[in-house]
Amino acid sequence: MQEGFLEEPDITDPLIIEQVINATGKGAYRSVKKILEYIIPSYVEKGILDPAIPTIHLRISGDGRNVGRKVKHVMITIALLDDSINICKPNYHYTTILFPGSENYPTLKVAANALTQELQELSNVGIVINNTLWNFEFFFSSDWKFLATCLGFNAANSNNFCPWCEITKNQRGNGQNDWTISKSMSSLNENSTAYPGHKLPPLFNMISLKNHVPDKLHIMLRITDRLWELVLQEIKNEGLFNDITRNIIIKEMENLKIRFEFWNIHGTNNWNYTSLMGDDKLCVLRNFNLTKLFDPERAALIKSLWDGFAELYDLLGEKTTDPQYFRLKAKVWCELFLKKTVIDSKTNTILEQGLYRSSDITPYIHVLVSHVWEFMLIHKRWGLNAFSCSAVEKKNHDHVCYFFKKTLKNGGKFQNKTSAICEILEHENRLLFYTQNNISLSYPKPQYIHIL
Ligand SMILES: [Zn+2]
Incomplete structure (x- = not known):
């Protein structure tokens, strides 16, 4: 299983860095409900979802890609675990949130506001599509830093370092095996500082802590x-x-x-x-x-x-x-x-x-x-490979390399600062159409792009 072991490098191209820095503060959001309304009928048609068992297992993933030293390009996506064949492919992770900036709690809280509201609603009442009421089980997957940030939790080098149990640094010696998942989201929802090291309310508080799955990559x-x-x-x-x-x-x-x-x-x-x-x-x-x-x-x-x-x-x-x-x-x-x-x-x-x-x-x-x-x-039903962040990392990396360079190419001048972000989401909208209709869609790999 080599393909799960990819790690996308940081982006160091100075032209891309400049473009991304210029776009800082401009983000975009695509409605999860609208994406679902569009994709669910085709998943039903393909037999991946069954209206007789109307539960959708929706994975939310986050990735912050370093672009130079100062800025990150943050992407949050959704994907259906039910579509196990395609869960490792970037095109089947649908982008909802996109912004260049920092991967810190206050920024993510603002950026994810519309998403968390929609997820809460989906969690409470579900969504009716073609006369079927679909309900949801949510999952979250990302690297450690992103996950801890979204949980309002300490950094990995803190004394209380584990998001799932209450181990402290000096307890790392004996009996590693005796620590099991002991915290719960419901306790954090009652009191966001219920456990040492938890400082702020979790952003995705409708997702159980057991479903916050660490990335095997x-x-x-x-x-x-x-x-x-x-x-x-x-x-x-x-x-x-x-x-x-x-x-x-x-x-x-x-x-x-x-x-x-x-x-x-x-x-x-x-x-x-x-x-x-x-x-x-x-x-x-x-x-x-x-x-x-x-x-x-x-x-x-x-x-x-x-x-x-x-x-x-x-x-x-x-x-x-x-x-x-x-x-x-x-x-x-x-x-x-x-x-x-x-x-x-x-x-x-x-x-x-x-x-x-x-x-x-x-x-x-x-x-x-x-x-x-x-x-x-x-998560035996899905296997831990289904939570790998490799596909989302690849998607984020390729998008940044391709679209931020493309903005430069268009006329050679710095243009409307939001255009790369908008272009990515427009590209994603087209992608929805193509992937749902089994038409292959590709854009050239970043290394083939040359600036004239
Ligand atoms: Zn632990």
């Missing part, structure tokens, strides 16, 4: 980052992070056909390195020869941790994985992660090598070990 990307960081940290602690080691790493990356560089951060002793894209991360995780960096015993220990993680990633994508089996596997993996060094107190020699400390456990690792099995269980 980001779980995997960020944990791989952590495992790699820990290896580099260990080399630094040994005082071996020098040119020789850096060259060994670059050579090994070359063997794996991955372009990789280190560069010194000006005026410091710190080094930065190429941030790897999704597929390359997976390749490093599975194939990087750790014996180039460590003695055979150490290399084998770290390798077993990396392999265990790659296995968890595979299991995560399989709809047939037994959640209890995953729970057990994740527990064993976490124990290995936290393996303690055993020292002979008499001779002061190492009897058994250990790995990492509980403070090395990141929020994503906590979620993988403690909550993923539970999400698998709760």
